[in-house]
Amino acid sequence: MSGKFDNKVVVVTGGTSGIGLATARAFAAEGASVFITGRRQAELDAAVKSIGGKTVGVQADMSKLADIDRLYDAVQQRHAQIDALFANAGGGDMLPLGAITEEHYEDIFGRNVKGVIFTVQKALPLLRDGSSVILSGSTTATMGTAAFSVYSASKAAVRNLARSWTLDLKDRGIRVNVVSPGPIKTPGLVELAGSDPAKQQGLLDYMASQTPIGRVGAPEEIAKAVLFLASDDSAFMAGADFAVDGGVAQV
Template sequence: MRPMNGKTALVTGASSGIGKAIARRFADDGARVYLTGRRKDELEAAAEGMGLDAVPVPSDVSRAADLDRVMDVIRADGRRLDVVVANAGLGDGARLQDVTEEQFDHVFGVNTKGSLLTVQKSLALLTESASVILLASTTVHQGVDRMGVYAASKAAVRSLGRTWAAELAPRGIRVNVITPGPIATPAIDGLADRFGQSTQDLHAALAADTALRRMGRPEEVAALAAFLAGPESSFITGAEHFVDGGQVQV
């Protein structure tokens, strides 16, 4: 028995890392999954590995017109949305004195505006009792050097999750936030050069910052997303759920 048989899900930022793992988990669980991402070739390769019910729709979540096109594809297939995962995000590490207006706009455009547009454009397609899942970050709860703008953008996502949980409750729609800690993804690896570290040293430092003394796996985040997408979490909304190895909890 596949728990998401007959369900339809949208996962943004699904070309790699956490988004790809969530989309794969949903597809394995029987859902038809629409994947978005800006890198067309990488997105299509990711979808190809998930089977016929994984549909890649190249798009940029910071552009309203792109998300309109995503919804048109879903609507043309005669589908509504049971699950929306606003995962697309990026970080561009810089200290206060080095932050540029362009960096600020880019990070907030994808992380915060992108999450808002994803959920907003999905509203007409959301079923009763749908599940909306937003991705935040443990940097919201720590003062991490060079991650101030990124953390602020994710703090805004967490705040929006609370408001949307209240606003959408009359429709039976639940909104929850997943807050990953250090997860082994290409995005994390990309920070090594910016911080002047080797990937191995960065992983070691991040692992040492957790109670479990290791990096997390994207599949561990996907397991929580699958729970929040399903009926077992039917009385959970507006909450923040940590997958951080105890990084900010212990």
């Protein structure tokens, strides 16, 4: 590895599985001091062990403001600033119009919108001028998806947050971009099909058939995009929606 993030401090929320875990590993491999969050302590401990390097885990539900404060308190005890923030924590499940409940709405918007807003806002005192903020988006933000409207709307909101915050933060030179994965083989994706392995594989096969390059992606492929957006290699990118989707929303 190049050590591109030596002496850098990086925060990855939702870092215990899937894209978040792969990204935390990639940052750690490049020399960063990495802070990850997760809602369940056992999974958090396992992730920290698997990532290795200078990794610290903070148990937190990023839809809860007190937990966000605890995260940044932990960072501040060890470091004076944050160089990159990947606001990745979130998720959602599927319900068609007619079956949407208040609980469904509150859960998804709490994690994907409220959580992202306050994860970034509460980081501002620690974010270094010229640092990079990456928000976790989705190709569903620009596409119609049956039974997935609330999740898709939450990711459309995230897309605009990056646009607006780029203007709010321009005097500090903080760049805000979105990485928008397409179908990526993660626990969160396969669990949309339930617990039956055959149904999970059927979902992956269907998504691969709908992807122009003919396969679903790997979390590590999104991690590479996040590291690019966090680095000086993307210094002229701000407010962008960086699609890593095998062409799903592009052609």
